[in-house]
Structure formats: structure tokens, C-alpha cells
Amino acid sequence: MIRIKIIAVAVIVSIVTLGFGGVYVLSEARFRDVTLEAKFDHPISTDAASIEHGRHIARTRGCFGCHGQQLEGQDFGKQWDWPERAVAPNLAVYARDHDAATMEAAVRQGIGADGQALVSMPSFNFARLSDEDTAALIAFLKSAPVVESDLPKPELGWAVRWMFVTGNEKHMAWWADRVPPLRVNAEAEPRLARGEYMALTMCNECHGLDVRGFTLWEPYLPDLAMVAAISRQDFETLIKTGIGIGGRDLELMGLVAPDRFPELSDQEIDDLYAYLSSLINEPPAEGVFWRPDIQ
Ligand code: HEC
Ligand code: HEC
Structure with a gap:
């Protein structure tokens, strides 16, 4: 009897160990499944x-x-x-x-x-x-x-x-x-190109990889084309304070905006405002993983 119990315990311990070991090995394999692009060799100026x-x-x-x-x-x-x-x-x-x-x-x-x-x-x-x-x-x-x-x-x-x-x-x-490429032609539309660059390196952490909204999990975040509905001045106040229209608490935005955006220059805010407002003329892309259809 005692021997059977010892064997049973040994089997259970081995299964559990193998299970955790397997999860460890397989998850580590996922983290190693990456392809490094060419090494960055742009000159670094230190002036x-x-x-x-x-x-x-x-x-x-x-x-x-x-x-x-x-x-x-x-x-x-x-x-x-x-x-x-x-x-x-x-x-x-x-x-x-x-x-x-x-x-x-x-x-x-x-x-x-x-x-x-x-x-x-x-x-x-x-x-x-x-x-x-x-x-x-x-x-x-x-x-x-x-x-x-x-x-x-x-x-x-x-x-x-x-x-x-x-x-x-x-x-x-x-x-x-999976971040979309920058699309605006910088020579034809320099202001919109600068605004797109800012949006895709400042706002797409939360508002969807193309800043047209995020619904993969809650809280769902709005399509930034909504900026077309607010004035340039209200937009500036909103991104510098992280306080929403009508004083609404924007939670995570309220935490990060006052730390990041108050030192944006007038020109940077103009560029960002112009680009985001222009999105109202364009339907957001469908079938992207960060914005699955909501039933
Ligand atoms: C939302 C929080 C967050 C922000 C914003 C952020 N980081 Fe990180 N960073 C982390 C965490 C957490 C780690 C630890 C590694 C991990 O868990 O992915 C990390 C790791 C790193 C590493 C080390 C990577 C390694 O070799 O292990 C570098 C370098 C780095 N961050 C640079 C930056 C720079 C530069 C910025 C701004 C452009 C930045 N981070 C913004 C959270 C952040
Ligand atoms: C760290 C996450 C995060 C980042 C980065 C972020 N936002 Fe937000 N944003 C939020 C959250 C959370 C809300 C509130 C969503 C809600 O409750 O409807 C929000 C709401 C907004 C709103 C709607 C305000 C309202 O009154 O309804 C605007 C406009 C907005 N963000 C603009 C921006 C812009 C422009 C940037 C980049 C400069 C940006 N956000 C970057 C998280 C973020």
C-alpha cells in the first residue's frame, strides 16, 4: 500500500512538474520568436x-x-x-x-x-x-x-x-x-505629415494603432477623428490637462497627459489638431485586430 501511495505521489509530482516546465519552455519560445531588423547605425550627435x-x-x-x-x-x-x-x-x-x-x-x-x-x-x-x-x-x-x-x-x-x-x-x-505605416506625403502636405507622425508616436499607445479607436478590451477608447468636433483651444486644454470635455474624468488619460503633453509647442499642437481633425473625412479601417466588431 505504502509503495503504491509513494508511486501515486511521484506520478502527480512529475505531471505537475512537467506541466509547469512545459508552460515555461513554450512561453520562453514565444519570447524568443522575434526577428531583429538591421542594427541601428544612425549617427548619434551629442551636441x-x-x-x-x-x-x-x-x-x-x-x-x-x-x-x-x-x-x-x-x-x-x-x-x-x-x-x-x-x-x-x-x-x-x-x-x-x-x-x-x-x-x-x-x-x-x-x-x-x-x-x-x-x-x-x-x-x-x-x-x-x-x-x-x-x-x-x-x-x-x-x-x-x-x-x-x-x-x-x-x-x-x-x-x-x-x-x-x-x-x-x-x-x-x-x-x-503591426503599427500601420505613415501615409501622408510630407512634401505635398507637411503639416498633416507632422501631425500624423505625432499621433502615431504619442496617441496610439491607447487610442488604437491607427488612432481610430480601440475596442479589443475595456475601457474602449474613442476614434481621435472626434477632435474635429472641438475647437483648437479646447483641444489644447484637453491634452495638456487630461480633463475631458465638460470636466469629465478621463482616468488613464488624466494620469499621463499632464506628465507628457504640457510642453508641446503651439506648432506641435496645431499640427496634431490639423491631422486628427482631417480624419473625419476618412472611414476607419475595418478588420484590424485592435478594433474587432462589437456585437
Ligand atoms: C507604460 C510604461 C512604459 C513607458 C511609457 C516606457 N517604458 Fe520602457 N519599459 C517599461 C517596462 C515595464 C519595461 C521592462 C520590460 C518589460 O516588461 O517589457 C521597460 C523596459 C525598457 C528598456 C529595457 C529593455 C530591455 O533590454 O530589457 C528600455 C531601453 C526602455 N524601456 C526604454 C524606454 C524609453 C526610451 C521610453 C520612452 C520613449 C520608454 N521606455 C517608455 C515600461 C515603459
Ligand atoms: C495612456 C493612454 C492614453 C494616451 C497615450 C492618450 N490617451 Fe486620450 N484617452 C485615454 C483615455 C483612457 C480616455 C477616456 C476614454 C473614455 O472614458 O471615454 C481618453 C480620451 C481622449 C479624448 C476624448 C475626451 C472626451 O472628453 O471624451 C481625446 C480627444 C483624447 N483622448 C485625445 C488624445 C490625444 C490627442 C492623445 C495623444 C496626444 C491621447 N489622447 C493619448 C487614454 C490615452
């Missing part, structure tokens, strides 16, 4: 104007909000229901220790220094950053003074790993690959 421009890119694209106001990193603990514990690394330390090509792969392609896909860093929001702006961003990060910090190790958790194994969740390299 004061380039570094200041890179700081503006970092501020308006939200690096400080997640990686800390001194780029010292941030432990999100269990704040995000996903993954178990997200930890944004100390960016100043990272920039000191890594070359420009490694940094570009993380920022625009969603591929970390270990060659694996990132999970929580919104690289799809930066996929369309130009080479010049990426180089300036890197120059700024490399110039940033290091503030030492003590951060815990990130944890992924079994439930999250399982979602990757089943394909219900996708990593950031997958998302970054």
Missing part, C-alpha cells in the same frame, strides 16, 4: 541641441512617467493586473551599459538586450519614431545623470505565461510589427 531635442522626445513620449522622473526606474508592483510584477528598469544605468543598436531594438522593435521580446514596455508607440528622433533620444538617455536605485526583479507569473502559450496574449515585438 546640446540634439540632447535637448532627445529630452523633449522622452518627455512627450512618456519615458519619465514609467521609468521615473529621474529615469531611476519604477517598480509597478502588482498595480497592473498584468504581468505579476512589472518593473521598468533604471534607464540612465541601462543607457550607460548598452550601445545605441541595443537601445533602438528595445525602444522601436520591442526586443530586449537579451534578444527576447519585451512584455510591458509599449514599444508599438515608438515603432514609427524617425531615425533622427531615435538618435536624439539615445543621445539624451546616454547623457542623463545616473541616480542609483534598488529595484526588485520583474515576475511574469504562470497565468500570464499560459496566455502566451495559448496565443491569447502577444508580446511587444508582435505589436510593434
